[in-house]
Amino acid sequence: MAARLLPLVKLATKVTIAGGALYIACDSGLLGSSEQGSEALEKAKAAIPPAIEEWMKYFGLETRLPTIPKVEFSPVQAWNSGVRQSISSLSEAPTNAAKYTNQGLQYLKDLTK
Amino acid sequence: MSEKELGRKWDRCLADGAIKIGTGLGLGVVLSVLFFKRHTWPISLGSGAGLGMAYANCQNDLRSSYLLHRSEKEQ
Numbered sequence: 001m002a003a004r005l006l007p008l009v010k011l012a013t014k015v016t017i018a019g020g021a022l023y024i025a026c027d028s029g030l031l032g033s034s035e036q037g038s039e040a041l042e043k044a045k046a047a048i049p050p051a052i053e054e055w056m057k058y059f060g061l062e063t064r065l066p067t068i069p070k071v072e073f074s075p076v077q078a079w080n081s082g083v084r085q086s087i088s089s090l091s092e093a094p095t096n097a098a099k100y101t102n103q104g105l106q107y108l109k110d111l112t113k
Numbered sequence: 114m115s116e117k118e119l120g121r122k123w124d125r126c127l128a129d130g131a132i133k134i135g136t137g138l139g140l141g142v143v144l145s146v147l148f149f150k151r152h153t154w155p156i157s158l159g160s161g162a163g164l165g166m167a168y169a170n171c172q173n174d175l176r177s178s179y180l181l182h183r184s185e186k187e188q
Contacts (some may be wrong), residue, residue, distance in 0.1 A: 014147045023141045030136045034129040034170050041132060 130167035137163025
């Protein structure tokens with residue numbers, strides 16, 4: 001009797017876990033429109049520090065974790081400046097090439113004098 | 114659509130894409146571990162479905178300024 005029930009119980013547990021995960025994903029707007037997604041992201045970002053505090057207190061580690069240094073690195077700025085620099089170097093490339101060629105030729109001429 | 118708004122739409126698209134791919138990946142992992150004996154295909158299915166949803170959302174978002182919406186038609 002128990003041997004027949006056990007697979008059923010296992011199946012029911014698995015379905016509950018999978019169904020719960022799916023429900024959470026759909027309910028928190030993760031699978032909705034873009035605005036809902038960014039809202040959920042903001043909520044998650046705002047909820048992380050208090051959650052970490054709770055966990056630290058629970059484990060009795062009262063020592064202050066070194067706060068993650070606020071990295072002043074913005075990928076958008078880095079990308080934009082990278083694009084600007086590459087395009088400007090491309091646009092100045094012919095002039096620079098001519099200049100360096102002339103300098104090289106001048107150097108060679110000076111050598112042969 | 115102004116430049117700023119376009120930039121904001123692209124930002125939303127990328128963030129949304131990351132969220133959906135991650136969610137699909139997570140759900141795929143859960144399903145793979147629970148039901149499908151740790152095969153790889155549910156994971157790929159989940160992340161692919163997430164990518165597709167993100168693509169459709171992004172497409173709709175970027176096209177919305179060129180379409181006539183129902184609320185404007187009724188006037």
